[in-house]
Amino acid sequence: MADDFQHVTVLLDAAVDALSVKPDGIYIDGTFGRGGHTRKIIEQLGAEGRLLVVDKDPQAIAVAKELYGDDPRVSIYHGSFAEFDQALADAGWPQEVDGVLLDLGVSSPQIDDGTRGFSFQRDGALDMRMNPEQGMSAAEWLATAKDTEIMDVLWKYGDERFARRIVRQIIETRETEPLVTTMQLAKLIAGAVPRKFHGKKNPATKSFQAIRIFINQELADLEKCLEDGAKALVMNGRMVVISFHSLEDRMVKRYFKAQSTPKPVPRGLPILESDIELPFRTIGKAIKPSTDEVSENIRSRSSVMRILERKA
Incomplete structure (x- = not known):
């Protein structure tokens, strides 16, 4: 197979x-x-x-x-x-x-398969679990985590300088619509990071890395x-x-x-x-x-x- x-x-x-x-x-x-x-x-x-x-x-x-x-x-x-x-x-x-x-x-294969939720360049369910049969998905965590917890993850595992802006946008967005896809989250992060800081790397790179590391321990x-x-x-x-x-x-x-x-x-x-x-x-x-x-x-x-x- x-x-x-x-x-x-x-x-x-x-x-x-x-x-x-x-x-x-x-x-x-x-x-x-x-x-x-x-x-x-x-x-x-x-x-x-x-x-x-x-x-x-x-x-x-x-x-x-x-x-x-x-x-x-x-x-x-x-x-x-x-x-x-x-x-x-x-x-x-x-x-x-x-x-x-x-x-x-x-x-x-995990990155290239959009359905796994690891990629900010391919749309798919916001999962990010190495084992999709176990634990909490990224979407489930972002829907329930406190702002301070999300902030800590983005700082600790992603060294994301705009963590505060990104978290504020996540909290505001989830009050009206759930974050369930990778492109939703990637676009949200791109909107939260000032355009002048959009360099060679996608602005969602650090946040996706941080959330993935946390979700999979x-x-x-x-x-x-x-x-x-x-x-x-x-x-x-x-x-x-x-x-x-x-x-x-x-x-x-x-x-x-x-x-x-x-x-x-x-x-x-x-x-x-x-x-x-x-x-x-x-x-x-x-x-x-x-x-x-x-x-x-x-x-x-x-x-x-x-x-x-x-x-x-």
């Missing part, structure tokens, strides 16, 4: 190479999407290797089942990557893994997955994370740094920072797509990849 929407996997070779896949290893692709990374990982697995694929999106899970449902090396879990310990338990696999890969953000899920994923890594196991906006990347960068950098030693103690053994290390610097990749896939332009490895 492969769908008609195309997805070009970002940093495909670099991400899978960073995992350093062992033929008999156990790996987690926490964001299956349309299976680009999964496909390349499986190519490197032997008969004893295992791969757990996870996704919130039922459409992605349907594609995963179609492609890999009969592969005994693959276990498929419908849910958040924050639940991968439960997914491993359901598969009957050990709670220790050789690698975790996360490709964050929204997949191209993306940062809370990421925080839990980073902690649980790092704990689950075996010796020399790696966590590879591709981020697409500054909030995600900042969280990943800080977590990786905290795990791989010794805390300051109190003055006077007979020990040096260099004597402190840490269980993790970061591998190289942040990796960004090449100019060629960006020219072929413009959606890769904001991606940043970071790598953490267990060493003790």
Whole structure:
């Protein structure tokens, strides 16, 4: 049931190479999407290797089942990557893994399908849920949330300088008509943002991002997955994370740094920072797509990849 929407996997070779896949290893692709990374990982697995694929999106899970449902090396879990310990338990696999890969953000099929409600350029129901079968839609939330709550979301997750204007317009509009479509909301935001600030980016970009992050609890899920994923890594196991906006990347960068950098030693103690053994290390610097990749896939332009490895 492969769908008609195309997805070009970002940093495909670099991400899978960073995992350093062992033929008999156990790996987690926490964001299956349309299976680009999964496909390349499986190519490197032997008969004893295992791969757990996870996704919130039922459409992605349907594609995963179609492609890999009969592969005994693959276990498929419908849910958040924050639940991968439960997914491993359901598969009957050990709670220790050789690698975790996360490709964050929204997949191209989700953006390109207007009915999913992620795009401010395609009209559709104002949904924005990764899993449309679970939780509150963006339309339902905007219809009931207090102005202070909406303001907080736009500031916190979108860094939207015109949050106050946008929220005021949302509150006024919903008193007379419900906000139920993406184009309704996009036009409302465009009207609230002063025209002189309409730059290269659509004025709805930050607000849509902020609402999507909130509706799907993306940062809370990421925080839990980073902690649980790092704990689950075996010796020399790696966590590879591709981020697409500054909030995600900042969280990943800080977590990786905290795990791989010794805390300051109190003055006077007979020990040096260099004597402190840490269980993790970061591998190289942040990796960004090449100019060629960006020219072929413009959606890769904001991606940043970071790598953490267990060493003790």
